[in-house]
Amino acid sequence: MLAGGSRVSHHLRECDRRHLGLGLGLGLGFYSSRILHLSSLISKRPSSTAPRLRSRMSSNLQPQGPHRGEGAPTLSDCFGQREDTCEVPSEGMSSVAGGIVALGKFDALHIGHRELVIQASKAGAPFLLSFVGMAEVLGWEPRTLIVAKCDRPRVLSSWAQYCGNATPVEFEIEFSSVRSLSPRQFVEKLAKELGVKGVVAGENYRFGYRAAGGASELVRLCGEYGMDAYIINSVMDKNQDLRHYSNDLKERGQVSSTRVRYALALGDVKYVSELLGRPHRLILKSKEHNRFTISSSCRISASKSCLLNLAPRDGAYDDCFVVIGHGNSIPCRVVIDATEIQVEMKEAGFLNFNSCNVLELLHIEFGSS
Numbered sequence: 001m002l003a004g005g006s007r008v009s010h011h012l013r014e015c016d017r018r019h020l021g022l023g024l025g026l027g028l029g030f031y032s033s034r035i036l037h038l039s040s041l042i043s044k045r046p047s048s049t050a051p052r053l054r055s056r057m058s059s060n061l062q063p064q065g066p067h068r069g070e071g072a073p074t075l076s077d078c079f080g081q082r083e084d085t086c087e088v089p090s091e092g093m094s095s096v097a098g099g100i101v102a103l104g105k106f107d108a109l110h111i112g113h114r115e116l117v118i119q120a121s122k123a124g125a126p127f128l129l130s131f132v133g134m135a136e137v138l139g140w141e142p143r144t145l146i147v148a149k150c151d152r153p154r155v156l157s158s159w160a161q162y163c164g165n166a167t168p169v170e171f172e173i174e175f176s177s178v179r180s181l182s183p184r185q186f187v188e189k190l191a192k193e194l195g196v197k198g199v200v201a202g203e204n205y206r207f208g209y210r211a212a213g214g215a216s217e218l219v220r221l222c223g224e225y226g227m228d229a230y231i232i233n234s235v236m237d238k239n240q241d242l243r244h245y246s247n248d249l250k251e252r253g254q255v256s257s258t259r260v261r262y263a264l265a266l267g268d269v270k271y272v273s274e275l276l277g278r279p280h281r282l283i284l285k286s287k288e289h290n291r292f293t294i295s296s297s298c299r300i301s302a303s304k305s306c307l308l309n310l311a312p313r314d315g316a317y318d319d320c321f322v323v324i325g326h327g328n329s330i331p332c333r334v335v336i337d338a339t340e341i342q343v344e345m346k347e348a349g350f351l352n353f354n355s356c357n358v359l360e361l362l363h364i365e366f367g368s369s
Contacts, residue, residue: 095169095171096127096169096171096194096195096196097194097195097196098124098125098195098196098197099120099124099125099126099127099169099196099197100120100121100123100124100125100126100127100196100197100198100199100200100228101120101127101128101129101171101190101194101196101198101199101200102116102117102119102120102126102127102128102129102168102199102200102201103116103129103199103200103201103205103207103218104116104128104201104202104205105130105131105134105257106128106130106170107145107146107147107257108146108147108256108257108260108261108275108276109146109147109152109155109156109276110255110256110257110260110275110276110277111235111255111275111276111277112202112234112235112254112255112256113128114159114162114277115232115235116128116200116201116202116232117159117162117163117168117200118159118162118163119200119230119232120163120168120198120200120230121162121163121164121166121168122164123197123198123200123228123230124197124198125166125169126163126166126168126169127168127169127170127171127196128156128168128169128170128171129171129173130170130171130172130173131172131173131174131175131178132172132173132174132175133174133175133176134175137175137176137179138175143261144307144309144310145308145309145310146257146260146261146264146309146310147281147309148281148283148308148309149308150283150308150361151281151283151308151309151363152170154281155278156168156169156170158278179209180209181208181209182208182209182212182213183207183208183209183212183213183217183218183221184208184221185208186207186208186213187218187221187222187224187225187227188225190225190227191222191225191226191227192225196227197227197228198222198227198228198229198230199218199222199227199228199229199230200229200230200231200232201215201218201229201230201231201232202215202231202232202233202234202254203215203231203232203233203234204234204254205218205231215231218231219231234252234253234254234255235254235255236253236254236255237253237254237255237259237274237275238253239271239274255275259275260272260275260276261310263275264280264310264311264312264313265313266313267312267313267314267315267317268312269312269317269366269367269368270368272312272366273366273367273368279365279366279367279368280312280365280366281323281363281364281365281366282307282309282311282341282363282364282365282366283307283308283309283361283362283363283364284302284306284307284308284341284361284362284364285306285308285360285361285362286302286306286359286360286361286362287305287306290303290305290306291359292306292359292362294359297344298344298345298347299342299343299344299345300322300342300343300345300359300362301340301341301342301343302340302341302342302343302362303339303340303341304338304339304340304341306341306362307341311336311341312336312366313336314336314337314338315335315336316333316334316335316336317333317334317335317336317366317367318333318367319366319367319368320332320333320334320343320364320365320366320367321364321365321367322343322345322362322363322364322365323363323364323365324363329365330345330346330347331345331346331347332344332345332346332364333346334364334366341364343362343364
């Protein structure tokens with residue numbers, strides 16, 4: 001067993017079948033610690049952009065919405081789900097054995113992360129290996145989540161359409177249990193304790209104590225322990241110059257969670273959608289002392305203290321939807337100020353004014369304007 005424990009989340013929810021055409025540069029490459037017939041692993045994906053294969057190691061691998069359904073139910077029909085029903089369930093480690101594990105920090109679950117999972121699915125059952133408690137262990141200042149924890153199953157389920165209808169599974173490990181491991185010890189843990197069949201990582205991936213190992217060492221060590229390793233090129237963002245967003249020298253134009261955070265800070269929800277490959281979804285949870293309020297003018301108001309994930313900058317957003325269940329949504333306008341979020345419904349007849357006390361989770365999806 002891993003020190004500190006581990007848990008697996010199975011994501012079995014219905015897929016979000018809307019696909020965004022992103023206009024993003026996508027360069028892919030593969031390395032393998034074994035000789036493989038890659039053509040047998042590559043299947044068509046719902047995109048016209050075919051991955052580009054690389055046959056040998058590079059010398060510079062150093063750190064560098066939902067369907068708009070008709071006949072929507074009332075809001076009181078859909079907000080009864082508690083946050084704790086969305087929590088990641090705890091299960092044994094055995095379910096990751098024999099799988100292909102994507103390695104990385106999966107904060108935003110953006111299109112770069114999705115590409116890792118797509119490649120994993122071509123070689124076997126796809127998993128994401130996520131570390132829990134990294135900020136606390138490293139002394140980083142806590143940051144608001146980009147994707148609400150209870151919304152991660154929905155996002156991962158929506159990726160099944162790119163993965164041969166296989167829903168990726170997120171496997172979580174306490175960071176404190178692996179922080180002090182050398183690169184070799186980390187790979188040994190994957191192979192011997194978790195029984196992983198192979199790994200997929202980006203070309204800039206670093207691992208081991210103080211990030212001592214890089215992509216080329218990952219390939220070498222995986223070969224020694226009988227695992228396959230696939231290294232893919234970063235998914236590049238050609239739509240924006242990072243100089244407008246960050247001075248982070250590690251950013252070289254690739255899609256990243258940092259870019260998503262900066263785009264949200266600017267209120268550029270269209271750009272956020274391009275980076276995520278889906279509309280940004282904001283989730284608010286009603287609290288006992290701070291319930292949502294509904295006015296007779298079809299307006300829902302909620303305190304910012306109800307937020308479960310990161311909102312765009314304060315301002316007005318016209319092309320938005322309140323999402324109901326798995327397939328219905330109500331057009332709305334969202335106004336965010338210093339203390340509150342107000343949702344102005346564009347269609348009457350959906351609100352049951354006598355049931356505002358039963359609203360527990362509010363899902364708001366931002367459009368492209």
